[in-house]
Amino acid sequence: MAAVAAAQKNREMFAIKKSYSIENGYPARRRSLVDDARFETLVVKQTKQTVLDEARLRANDSSVDPEIEIDETSTQKSGEISEQDTGLTEEEVVLSNAIAEGPEAEKALQRAALILRLREGMNSLSRVLKSIEKYQGLVCHLETRPSQNDNNQLDALIKVEMTRITLLQLIKSLRQSSSLEHVTLIGEDNISAKNPWFPRHASDLDNCNHLMTKYEPDLDMNHPGFADKEYRARRKEIAEIAFAYKYGDAIPFIEYTETENKTWGAVFNTVLDLMPKHACAEYCRVFKLLQEEGIFTADHIPQLEEMSNFLKRHTGFSLRPAAGLLTARDFLASLAFRIFQSTQYVRHKNTPYHTPEPDCIHELLGHMPLLADPSFAQFSQEIGLASLGASDSEIEKLSTVYWFTVEFGLCKESGVVKAYGAGLLSAYGELLHALSDKPELRPFEPAVTAIQPYQDQEYQPIYYVAESFDDMKDKFRRWVSAMSRPFEVRFNPHTGRVEVLDSVEKLESLVHQLNTEVLHLSNAINKMKLPSYQ
Numbered sequence: 001m002a003a004v005a006a007a008q009k010n011r012e013m014f015a016i017k018k019s020y021s022i023e024n025g026y027p028a029r030r031r032s033l034v035d036d037a038r039f040e041t042l043v044v045k046q047t048k049q050t051v052l053d054e055a056r057l058r059a060n061d062s063s064v065d066p067e068i069e070i071d072e073t074s075t076q077k078s079g080e081i082s083e084q085d086t087g088l089t090e091e092e093v094v095l096s097n098a099i100a101e102g103p104e105a106e107k108a109l110q111r112a113a114l115i116l117r118l119r120e121g122m123n124s125l126s127r128v129l130k131s132i133e134k135y136q137g138l139v140c141h142l143e144t145r146p147s148q149n150d151n152n153q154l155d156a157l158i159k160v161e162m163t164r165i166t167l168l169q170l171i172k173s174l175r176q177s178s179s180l181e182h183v184t185l186i187g188e189d190n191i192s193a194k195n196p197w198f199p200r201h202a203s204d205l206d207n208c209n210h211l212m213t214k215y216e217p218d219l220d221m222n223h224p225g226f227a228d229k230e231y232r233a234r235r236k237e238i239a240e241i242a243f244a245y246k247y248g249d250a251i252p253f254i255e256y257t258e259t260e261n262k263t264w265g266a267v268f269n270t271v272l273d274l275m276p277k278h279a280c281a282e283y284c285r286v287f288k289l290l291q292e293e294g295i296f297t298a299d300h301i302p303q304l305e306e307m308s309n310f311l312k313r314h315t316g317f318s319l320r321p322a323a324g325l326l327t328a329r330d331f332l333a334s335l336a337f338r339i340f341q342s343t344q345y346v347r348h349k350n351t352p353y354h355t356p357e358p359d360c361i362h363e364l365l366g367h368m369p370l371l372a373d374p375s376f377a378q379f380s381q382e383i384g385l386a387s388l389g390a391s392d393s394e395i396e397k398l399s400t401v402y403w404f405t406v407e408f409g410l411c412k413e414s415g416v417v418k419a420y421g422a423g424l425l426s427a428y429g430e431l432l433h434a435l436s437d438k439p440e441l442r443p444f445e446p447a448v449t450a451i452q453p454y455q456d457q458e459y460q461p462i463y464y465v466a467e468s469f470d471d472m473k474d475k476f477r478r479w480v481s482a483m484s485r486p487f488e489v490r491f492n493p494h495t496g497r498v499e500v501l502d503s504v505e506k507l508e509s510l511v512h513q514l515n516t517e518v519l520h521l522s523n524a525i526n527k528m529k530l531p532s533y534q
């Protein structure tokens with residue numbers, strides 16, 4: 001029983017390391033709601049701590065095979081509990097848990113990296129290498145450097161390949177050696193901060209759709225659909241489509257009910273009324289286009305597929321269905337590929353003026369018009385690119401800025417305050433509130449805005465106003481370029497892949513490509529200047 005539970009927990013620990021978000025060691029985030037995020041991080045930490053503690057206990061009482069002889073410099077017999085044993089790293093716990101799964105898992109080959117501090121310099125190193133040999137391990141890579149805190153000591157990074165069980169035995173035996181000050185196992189993929197996992201291609205987004213469960217009608221008593229069984233069933237039915245969706249599929253057609261279309265119609269007509277006075281010019285321009293194409297009409301909800309095709313034609317953006325509110329990390333990542341993850345279900349009919357979770361009315365009426373605007377589309381992709389591989393605290397900040405701009409932003413237009421945020425243009429109740437004298441309006445300043453806590457159940461008490469739409473984008477860009485991520489990324493439109501710009505060759509070929517484009521642009525200017533052009 002205990003073993004089964006241990007294996008299960010172990011799988012969870014491994015799961016933390018697999019795909020984006022949670023599985024890749026980025027803690028699950030309750031969006032950028034600052035307090036929620038803190039809470040969640042704490043819970044994840046506590047769970048991890050428990051797993052670690054339990055495994056440490058187990059590692060201490062089921063020790064290495066006493067038959068295997070250890071390093072001659074060892075000060076302890078194997079099997080005895082060494083003090084250092086209690087200091088297993090997370091990777092060591094994962095390793096020993098993996099071993100506990102059974103004889104096959106035990107013999108599986110494992111690549112790993114060890115960091116050692118050698119007390120007696122190169123002399124200790126030769127002993128270490130001998131030990132590795134004794135355990136039939138393969139040394140794949142070796143680096144040393146003088147240790148930072150002591151003159152005679154040497155730090156070594158050794159990458160090895162060996163079976164899991166012998167790896168664990170090796171670590172234990174090395175730990176007992178008096179010639180080593182410390183021995184740390186680190187996961188192979190943890191070696192380089194320059195190389196964290198993040199989606200490199202739109203197909204990887206199949207792993208980037210982690211939901212936040214907080215605002216689901218099944219769970220949240222304040223959700224407008226909580227008491228309505230039929231609504232909840234419908235919401236689930238539509239969510240299933242998103243769960244089954246894979247990259248490359250066409251977006252399934254939804255036969256919306258009369259009630260759903262009516263809810264859309266009510267929101268649509270009100271926004272249509274308010275728009276000329278309250279929405280920014282870019283929004284109004286595309287809104288008209290969408291009406292002309294027959295996609296935006298009061299009588300039915302547009303299908304995601306037709307909207308996706310419209311976006312593709314204008315900015316290369318496309319849609320993929322999402323089952324609900326996504327984590328900020330996963331949501332932002334898709335923007336890097338000019339993909340917007342959109343919900344497909346409709347808000348509850350009783351609250352057309354505002355809903356606590358994004359629904360397709362919000363996505364369609366709120367987000368789509370600006371995503372069809374070239375400059376805004378580019379800006380959205382930049383936010384997405386900035387989020388790839390960013391630290392948790394940076395994701396927190398990016399999503400907070402996203403919240404106060406893309407979701408709830410206001411900007412001045414010839415001195416008049418207008419709305420461009422999607423959460424305002426899809427919720428007329430909030431739109432009117434934002435432009436009344438009730439909320440506090442503050443000037444948009446990315447560094448300050450990025451740390452402003454917020455909630456999304458009620459209307460916002462604070463909005464940030466940009467001097468202009470363009471000013472907002474400029475300020476954002478400058479702020480993002482100061483972020484601490486140690487590498488730069490670029491979306492390659494030819495391959496559809498995100499590349500890390502980390503080699504001279506890559507940059508040279510890029511410069512070459514850009515030079516060619518600049519040449520064509522200046523040719524175009526010269527041709528327009530010719531008298532024959534007129």
Ligand SMILES: C[C@H](O)[C@H](O)[C@H]1CNc2nc(N)[nH]c(=O)c2N1
Nearest residue numbers: 322324325326328331358399402
């Ligand atoms: C990034 C930021 O947190 C933002 O509010 C995101 C979160 N997750 C989302 N998930 C979905 N489905 N739709 C959205 O508009 C958003 N917005």
Ligand SMILES: N[C@@H](Cc1ccc(O)cc1)C(=O)O
Nearest residue numbers: 354355356357358362426427
């Ligand atoms: N409040 C928005 C929907 C929304 C909810 C939560 C979000 O995080 C974003 C958008 C509306 O009524 O249209």
Ligand SMILES: [Fe+2]
Nearest residue numbers: 358407422423
């Ligand atoms: Fe949104």
